Amino acid sequence: MKNVLTLIIAMVGFINYNYATIRTVSNNLYSPGQYTNLQTAIDASSAGDTVYVQPSPIVYAGSGSSNFVSVKNRICLFGGGYDGRTYQYGLTTQLLGITFDSIAAQGSYFCGFSVPNIRENLVIVANITFERCYMNSGVINANSAQGWVVRNCILVNAILTSLFNATISNNIISGTGQTYVFNSSINNNIFYNIYIASPNNVIRATNSVLNNNIFIFDSIETGIYPGFNCTNSVFNNNISYSSGNVSVVLPPVGNTGANNLSNTDPQFVSTRLSVGIDSLAMPALAGYNWHLKTSSAGHNTGADGSDMGIYGGTFPMPNLDGVPPLPQVRRMDILNPQVPFNGSLNVHVIGTTRN
Numbered sequence: 001m002k003n004v005l006t007l008i009i010a011m012v013g014f015i016n017y018n019y020a021t022i023r024t025v026s027n028n029l030y031s032p033g034q035y036t037n038l039q040t041a042i043d044a045s046s047a048g049d050t051v052y053v054q055p056s057p058i059v060y061a062g063s064g065s066s067n068f069v070s071v072k073n074r075i076c077l078f079g080g081g082y083d084g085r086t087y088q089y090g091l092t093t094q095l096l097g098i099t100f101d102s103i104a105a106q107g108s109y110f111c112g113f114s115v116p117n118i119r120e121n122l123v124i125v126a127n128i129t130f131e132r133c134y135m136n137s138g139v140i141n142a143n144s145a146q147g148w149v150v151r152n153c154i155l156v157n158a159i160l161t162s163l164f165n166a167t168i169s170n171n172i173i174s175g176t177g178q179t180y181v182f183n184s185s186i187n188n189n190i191f192y193n194i195y196i197a198s199p200n201n202v203i204r205a206t207n208s209v210l211n212n213n214i215f216i217f218d219s220i221e222t223g224i225y226p227g228f229n230c231t232n233s234v235f236n237n238n239i240s241y242s243s244g245n246v247s248v249v250l251p252p253v254g255n256t257g258a259n260n261l262s263n264t265d266p267q268f269v270s271t272r273l274s275v276g277i278d279s280l281a282m283p284a285l286a287g288y289n290w291h292l293k294t295s296s297a298g299h300n301t302g303a304d305g306s307d308m309g310i311y312g313g314t315f316p317m318p319n320l321d322g323v324p325p326l327p328q329v330r331r332m333d334i335l336n337p338q339v340p341f342n343g344s345l346n347v348h349v350i351g352t353t354r355n
Helices: 038-043
Strands: 022-025 050-053 069-071 076-078 098-100 109-111 117-120 129-131 134-136 139-146 149-151 154-156 159-164 167-169 172-174 178-182 185-187 190-194 203-206 209-211 214-217 222-224 234-236 239-242 245-247 256-258 268-270 289-292 328-334 347-352
Touching: 022 038, 038 050, 038 069
Parallel strands: 022 050, 050 076, 069 098, 076 109, 098 117, 109 129, 117 139, 129 149, 134 154, 139 159, 149 167, 154 172, 159 178, 167 185, 172 190, 178 203, 185 209, 190 214, 209 234, 214 239, 222 245, 234 256
Antiparallel strands: 268 289, 328 347
16 A cells, blocks of 8 residues: 555664654554654653654654754654655655754654754753664754764765764765864765865864765865865875866875875766765765775775775665664555454555564
């Protein structure tokens, strides 16, 4: 049944919230949940509870600042992904934004959303995880919080700022945004078409480690670019490349590292390499194959022996649609459409998961 879009039939094992309550939310009339209002479901949740948010043509708003969804407890939120063309009947799970309004929200987990803005509201909330999410032209402001994780996400013209001891892993980070972190790990990302004309539109990392990344620079600059505004950071096993005339040498001045490949074509299976000041966004971005060719200098030459880029490391990119790693009902057939009095309705259910 098409109306059964994302009926969740099991919890994921890595979220160890014993005896937690699970709530479902949908503002889509044709795919109802227990709640129609996401903020109401979140406010009803206690620490450790889980909320499943159905894909919908309607953006989910909240009661926080700027009508963002307000999070005040440690909760786990699953959406249905940010590109529904092949898996969710064309629908996505979109949030207007997220704001953290209490330190009790630390340890919260978000997966499978399109969300433009994420911020803390005058509090410092540690250990927040975003996985398989999409942000276009927005801001992730951690307000100097510790231990945030941004993994398997797509960030387009987005700003990641004031992250300490963060893990930025296996993401595609495209366009004129800014990554501003301290004492952090930045691993196995693709930084696509970095626009270097402005000092703010760069990677700014202090006392951090950058391994197995691929840096693609825009094609209209010339000369030698002095660095990424990085200080006392370590660059190991990264690739830099520009299809134009700019030369980007790794590691940048003021930093250390080894086994980097400067000014080297990464040889993706298929992509569009830097045409002017250009940022790839969805859905065009998902139309390319970001795996490395076997002939690539980055193939199996990461610091851990796997590929550089998003398909190497501990958390290789699972998909480019943001569908979470939860079992979902894909088909349900009624086997006996005529049911006798006090009889049983027999159904055949097929489910899949996107690990």
